[in-house]
Amino acid sequence: MTTNSNVERRAELLATAAQVFADQGYNATTVRRVADAAGLLAGSLYYHFDSKESMLDEILSSFLDELWAGYDTVLAAGLGPRETIEALVTESFRQIDRHGPAVAIYQKEARHLSAQPRFAYLADSQVKFENAWLRTLERGVAEGVFRADLDVRLVYRFVRDTVWVAASWYRPGGTHSPEEIARQYLSMVLEGITTPN
C-alpha cells in the first residue's frame, strides 16, 4: 500500500538528500551524512529506499520527467525558431528555480553516470535535447533569423552549458526571478553585449 504520508516522507527525504548531494557531490556524500541532515540514522534510510543509488536515480529521473513535460509542450506549440529558443531557455531557468539541487547533481554527475545501464536514460535525454536545439537553430538559420556564419553545434554547446551551469550559483528567492534571468540571458545571446552599430 502506498499511503499519502508515505509519499510525502519519501519526497521530504529525497529533497534533503538532493541538497546534500548537490553541496558535497554524490560520491563524496556518505549515507550517514544524508541521514544526519534528515534527522535519523543511516540504517533507517533503508526502510524508505533500496540503496543510495536508488535515491540518486529517483532524484534525477523525477526531475527529468518534469523537465520534459515542460519542453514537450514548448516544442509542440509550433512557435518560430526565435520564440522556441526563448521559451526553452525560460523553461530551463524555471526548472533550475524549482529543482536547483537536482540540476546541480545532473550537471556534475551525468557524464560518468550515463555509462551505467541504470542511468542510460540520462544519455537518451541528452540526445533528445541536442536534437531539439539543433533543429531549432538550423531552422532559424534557414529562415534567416539566425546568423549563418556560426557553427550551429558550437552555439548549441555554449548555450546549453551556460543555462545549466547557472544552477550552481542561482539561489531561489534572490534578487532576480527565473524569468528575469532568462530575459537578460536571451538578450545577451540573441543581440550580443556590444552596443549596436
Add this chain to the structure above:
Amino acid sequence: MTTNSNVERRAELLATAAQVFADQGYNATTVRRVADAAGLLAGSLYYHFDSKESMLDEILSSFLDELWAGYDTVLAAGLGPRETIEALVTESFRQIDRHGPAVAIYQKEARHLSAQPRFAYLADSQVKFENAWLRTLERGVAEGVFRADLDVRLVYRFVRDTVWVAASWYRPGGTHSPEEIARQYLSMVLEGITTPN
C-alpha cells in the same frame, strides 16, 4: 636531490592522474585506479607523492599558476575593454587546450574544495578573476562599448561558466583550434546570434 628524471616522472604520473580524476571525478576515483592507469601498484604512488590529496593540489595549483601568468600579461597590456575581453577568452581556451583535465577537475571540484584551508588559493583565484572581469566590463559600459542595460554581474557569470565548461567537451586535436573556438564564441557573445537589423 631533485633529478631531471624525477621531475619528468612526477609530471607523467600527474598527467595520467589528472585524466582519471577528470573522467571519473576526484572522489569517485580510487588511488588504485590511478596507479592502474599509470601502470604500477597503488602503494608505489606514495614513493612519488605524499597523498592522493597532494596530487590533486599539485595538479590544480600548477594549472592556476600558468593560467595567471597568461592572464596577468593580458591585463597589464593596457588594451581597451573589448580587446581585453577578447584576449582573456582566447587565453582561456588556450589553457583548456593545454590543461583540459585540470580545468575539468577545477570546474567540478573547486566549489567544495575551496572550503578546505589547503585549497584556499582556489577561492582567492576566483575573486581575482571576478574582479578583473567586472572591472573590464564596467569600463566597457562606461566607455559606451558595451550595453548599459544588462546586469554586469550576470553577464560575467554567464561568460565565465560557458568558457570553463567547454573543458568538458573540448578535445585537443579536433576540428576546431582553441583560437577558432574563441573567435566563434566571442562573435556570439559580442554581436549575438541573430542577424543584424
Add this chain to the structure above:
DNA sequence: TAATCTACCAAACACTTGTTAGGGAAGGAG
C-alpha cells in the same frame, strides 16, 4: 483488549578506502 503495522534505532557485517612498512631488482659510483 489483542494483533498488526509503521517508522525508526542499535549493532553489526563485508568490503573498499587511503596509506604504510619492509623488501628487492636494476643500475650507476667508488
Add this chain to the structure above:
DNA sequence: CTCCTTCCCTAACAAGTGTTTGGTAGATTA
C-alpha cells in the same frame, strides 16, 4: 666486486563505506 640509490612490489593496516538484521515504541486496526 661492493655499496648505494632509485623505483617499484608485496602485504598488510585502520578507518570509513553501503547495507543488513533483529528489535521496539507507538499508533492503527480488528
